[in-house]
Amino acid sequence: MSVIDHLSGPEDLAPDEREAVETLLYRLADDEFVLAERYTEWQVRSPTLESDLALSNIAQDELGHARLWYDLLEDFGHEEADLLWERDPETFTHSTLVELPFESGDWADPIVRSYLYDEAEHLRLQALEDSSYPRLEDRVGKVQGEERYHREHATNWLERLASTEEGHERVQTTLDRLFPHALTLFQPVDPEIEARIDEYGIRTQSLDALGQQWLETVVPFLESLGLAVPIAEDGAVTADDLPETIGRDANHTEDWFDLYEEFTYTYHDLGRDSAERIMSDPDDQ
Amino acid sequence: MIWEVFRQEKPGGYHTHCGNVHAPDAEMAKLFAEVQHGRRKPTNSLWVVPQPEIAEVDAEDTTFGGTTDKSYRWAMTYTGVDASFAEEVAESQREQETADREREEVTAGGNS
Amino acid sequence: MDIETVKERAAPRAFSPKDDMPEEYRKAATRMIQFHANSEIMGAYLERPFIRQAPSLDRKLAFSAKVQDEIGHGQLLYRAAESLGIKTREEMLEELATGDGKFLNCFHYPMEEWVETPMIGFFVDGAAMRRQATLKRSSWEPYAHAMDKVCFEEGFHVKHGEDILRELATGSRAERERLQEAFETWWPRIIQFFGPTDDKSTHHDFASEVGLKQLSNDELRNAFLNAYIPKAEKYGLEIPEEPRIRKRDDGTYRVVEDDLDWDEFFTVAKNDYEGSHVQIGKRHDTQEAVEWVRTVLDEHEQTSMGTAPAAAD
Numbered sequence: 279m280s281v282i283d284h285l286s287g288p289e290d291l292a293p294d295e296r297e298a299v300e301t302l303l304y305r306l307a308d309d310e311f312v313l314a315e316r317y318t319e320w321q322v323r324s325p326t327l328e329s330d331l332a333l334s335n336i337a338q339d340e341l342g343h344a345r346l347w348y349d350l351l352e353d354f355g356h357e358e359a360d361l362l363w364e365r366d367p368e369t370f371t372h373s374t375l376v377e378l379p380f381e382s383g384d385w386a387d388p389i390v391r392s393y394l395y396d397e398a399e400h401l402r403l404q405a406l407e408d409s410s411y412p413r414l415e416d417r418v419g420k421v422q423g424e425e426r427y428h429r430e431h432a433t434n435w436l437e438r439l440a441s442t443e444e445g446h447e448r449v450q451t452t453l454d455r456l457f458p459h460a461l462t463l464f465q466p467v468d469p470e471i472e473a474r475i476d477e478y479g480i481r482t483q484s485l486d487a488l489g490q491q492w493l494e495t496v497v498p499f500l501e502s503l504g505l506a507v508p509i510a511e512d513g514a515v516t517a518d519d520l521p522e523t524i525g526r527d528a529n530h531t532e533d534w535f536d537l538y539e540e541f542t543y544t545y546h547d548l549g550r551d552s553a554e555r556i557m558s559d560p561d562d563q
Numbered sequence: 564m565i566w567e568v569f570r571q572e573k574p575g576g577y578h579t580h581c582g583n584v585h586a587p588d589a590e591m592a593k594l595f596a597e598v599q600h601g602r603r604k605p606t607n608s609l610w611v612v613p614q615p616e617i618a619e620v621d622a623e624d625t626t627f628g629g630t631t632d633k634s635y636r637w638a639m640t641y642t643g644v645d646a647s648f649a650e651e652v653a654e655s656q657r658e659q660e661t662a663d664r665e666r667e668e669v670t671a672g673g674n675s
Numbered sequence: 676m677d678i679e680t681v682k683e684r685a686a687p688r689a690f691s692p693k694d695d696m697p698e699e700y701r702k703a704a705t706r707m708i709q710f711h712a713n714s715e716i717m718g719a720y721l722e723r724p725f726i727r728q729a730p731s732l733d734r735k736l737a738f739s740a741k742v743q744d745e746i747g748h749g750q751l752l753y754r755a756a757e758s759l760g761i762k763t764r765e766e767m768l769e770e771l772a773t774g775d776g777k778f779l780n781c782f783h784y785p786m787e788e789w790v791e792t793p794m795i796g797f798f799v800d801g802a803a804m805r806r807q808a809t810l811k812r813s814s815w816e817p818y819a820h821a822m823d824k825v826c827f828e829e830g831f832h833v834k835h836g837e838d839i840l841r842e843l844a845t846g847s848r849a850e851r852e853r854l855q856e857a858f859e860t861w862w863p864r865i866i867q868f869f870g871p872t873d874d875k876s877t878h879h880d881f882a883s884e885v886g887l888k889q890l891s892n893d894e895l896r897n898a899f900l901n902a903y904i905p906k907a908e909k910y911g912l913e914i915p916e917e918p919r920i921r922k923r924d925d926g927t928y929r930v931v932e933d934d935l936d937w938d939e940f941f942t943v944a945k946n947d948y949e950g951s952h953v954q955i956g957k958r959h960d961t962q963e964a965v966e967w968v969r970t971v972l973d974e975h976e977q978t979s980m981g982t983a984p985a986a987a988d
Contacts, residue, residue, distance in 0.1 A: 574688065574689065574691075574816075575687060575688025575689065575691075575816050575819065576688075577820065608693075633740075635733060635736045635737040635740055635835075636737075636740045636831060637831055638830035638831045638833075638834045641831075641834040641835060641837070641838045643838055643841055644834055644837040644838050644841055646830060646833075646834060648902055648905070648906060649801065649804070649805070649833070649902045650808075651804050651805060651807075651808035651826060651829075651830075652801075652804065652829075652830050652833050652834065653830075654808075654826070654830075655804075655826055655827055655828070655829055655830025655831075655833075656830045656834070658826075658827045658830075659827065659830060659831065662827075
C-alpha cells in the first residue's frame with residue numbers, strides 16, 4: 279500500500295536516510311534492552327515461583343529483541359562493544375519509563391509498566407510491518423510473535439490486582455507515577471529526524487498518531503478496571519503532562535547512570551574490548 | 564459428561580493421555596476406562612479427569628518456546644566445550660538435541 | 676505400609692502418593708527434597724547479580740535463563756516434597772525465609788566477582804548434576820520425575836559454566852590469576868558439597884535403605900573428582916595443596932578430610948555462618964516484600980472458586 283519507494287540495503291543509504299534508520303533502531307533497541315535489564319531485577323524476587331518464571335521469560339524476550347535491533351545497527355559498522363558496553367550513557371535514547379528503578383516488593387510496577395509499554399510496543403511494531411527499510415521486515419514478525427504473551431500477561435495480572443482493595447490502590451499509585459513516563463514513549467528523539475523517518479516510510483505511522491491510538495487503547499481498559507488515568511478529559515497531551523526528563527532526547531534520570539555503571543561493571547573490570555558471542559548471527563539463522 | 568483418560572503403563576512411569584469415556588460420574592468413568600483403555604495395553608494406573616475442567620493453550624494460540632532465537636538455553640549451543648567428559652552432561656545434551664529437533668518438526672511451516 | 680515392607684520393596688520409583696507410606700519415610704523424604712528445593716532457590720540468589728553484571732548480551736541472556744531454570748527446579752522439587760503430605764510449599768518457603776530451612780553449604784558464601792561464577796556454574800552445578808543423575812532412581816516417584824526434567828535442563832547449566840571458565844582461562848593474564856584465586860577460595864567448599872564421609876552422615880543409612888538415595892557421599896565425591904579434576908587441570912587451574920587428595924591404586928581419589936574445616940561446615944549446616952545470615956536475610960526480605968501479592972491472589976482465588984462450579988454446571 280505504501281506509495282513510498284523501498285529504501286536500499288544498509289550499504290547504499292544516503293547519509294540522511296541512514297541517520298533516520300539508525301535513530302529508529304536505537305529507539306527500539308535501547309527501550310528493549312533497558313526494560314529487560316530492569317525486569318531481571320525481579321528474578322528470584324517475584325511473588326511466586328510461577329510468576330518468577332513468567333517475568334524472567336519476558337525479560338529474555340525483550341533482551342532477545344534488543345539483540346535483533348542492535349544487530350541491524352551492526353550493518354552500519356557498529357559492534358556490540360560500542361553499541362552497549364563502551365557507549366556513552368548520555369547517548370542512549372530509551373524512554374524514562376523503562377529506566378526507572380523498582381521499589382522493593384512493588385509488583386504493581388512491573389505489571390503496569392509492562393502493560394503501558396507492551397501496548398505501545400505492539401502499535402509501533404505494526405507501524406514497521408510495511409516499513410520501507412527492507413532489513414526490518416522479517417524481524418518485526420518474530421518480535422511481534424512474542425508480544426501477545428506480554429500483553430496477555432500484563433492485562434491478566436492487572437485485572438486480578440485491581441480486583442482487590444489493596445491491589446487496586448497499589449495499581450492506582452503506580453499508574454499515577456508511571457503514566458507521565460509512558461507518554462515519553464511517543465516523544466521524538468529529534469523532531470526533524472522523526473519527520474524524516476515518516477517521510478521515508480521507515481515507519482508508516484507518525485509518533486503522534488501512534489500516541490493517539492495508544493491512548494484509545496489503554497485509557498478505556500484502565501478505566502474499565504475502575505482506575506483513574508491521569509490525563510485531561512479530552513485526551514490531549516501537553517508538555518505539562520510529561521515528566522521532567524523524557525529519556526528520548528538522551529536526557530536521563532540519575533537512576534539510569536547508576537544502572538549503566540552496574541551493567542558495564544564486569545566488562546570494564548576485566549578490561550574487555552569486545553563482547554563474547556554465544557549464539558549465531560541473526561542473519562545466519 | 565466426557566472424561567479424559569490418562570494411562571500409566573508401569574509403576575514409576577508417567578500418566579499420558581490415551582483417550583476418553585462418556586460417563587455420568589467419576590466412579591462410572593473409572594469402570595468404563597478400565598475396560599475401554601486398560602484391557603489390552605499394559606496398565607498400572609488410570610486417571611480420569613472431567614473434560615470441562617481441562618484448560619488448554621495450543622500451537623494456534625501461541626508459539627511455545629518463543630519466536631526469536633533462544634539457543635542460549637540449549638546445551639548444544641556451547642560448542643567451545645565438550646559434554647562427553649561426564650555421562651550425565653552428555654545425556655542431557657542428547658535429550659536436548661532430541662527435544663530441539665522434535666520442536667522444529669512441530670513448528671515447521673509455522674514461525675520457525 | 677510398615678517400614679520393613681518399605682525396605683523390602685525399595686526400588687527406583689517404587690512409591691507414589693497413592694501408597695500409604697509410613698511417617699518415617701515421608702519425613703525423611705521431605706527433609707531431603709525440601710533441602711534440595713531450598714538449595715535451588717538459594718543458589719539463584721548467588722547468581723542473580725550476574726545477570727546484570729554479565730559482560731555481553733549473550734552471556735546476560737544465558738545467565739537469566741539459568742537463574743530462571745533454577746527457580747523452575749525449585750517449583751518442581753517443592754511439589755515433589757509437598758506430595759509427601761508433611762508440609763505445604765507455603766510452609767517450606769516460609770521456613771526458608773525464617774532460617775529454619777536448610778540448604779547446600781556452597782550457597783552460604785558470598786559470590787562477588789564474575790571470575791567466581793564458574794565455581795558455582797561449572798563445579799558446583801557439575802557436582803549437583805552428578806548427584807541428581809543418581810536420584811532419577813529414587814524410590815519416591817515424584818522426586819524421580821522431577822529429576823528427569825532437572826537433568827534434562829541441567830546440561831545447559833554445566834556447559835554454560837564451563838564456557839565461562841574456558842573464556843576466562845584463555846583470557847588475559849589478570850583474568851587467569853583472578854580465576855585461580857577464586858578457585859582456591861571455592862575448592863574446599865566444593866569438596867565439602869558432598870558432606871562428610873559416610874560414617875559421619877546422620878541421615879544416610881535410612882535414606883539409602885528405603886531407596887531415597889542411591890549412592891553414598893563418598894561414592895559421589897569420587898565420581899565428581901574423577902571427572903572434574905582433569906577439567907580443572909585442562910584449564911590450567913592448580914589444585915590447592917589442601918585438602919590433600921590422594922589417588923588410590925584403582926584410580927579413584929581419597930580426600931584427607933582432616934584438612935577441611937568441618938566446624939565451619941557444621942556451622943553452615945545450622946544456618947549459623949555469617950553468610951547464612953546474609954543470604955537468609957535477603958530471602959526473608961524479598962519474600963516479605965511481595966507477601967501482599969500472594970494475599971491478593973488468594974483473595975482472588977477464593978472469589979473465583981466461589982463462582983467457578985456454578986459456571987461449570
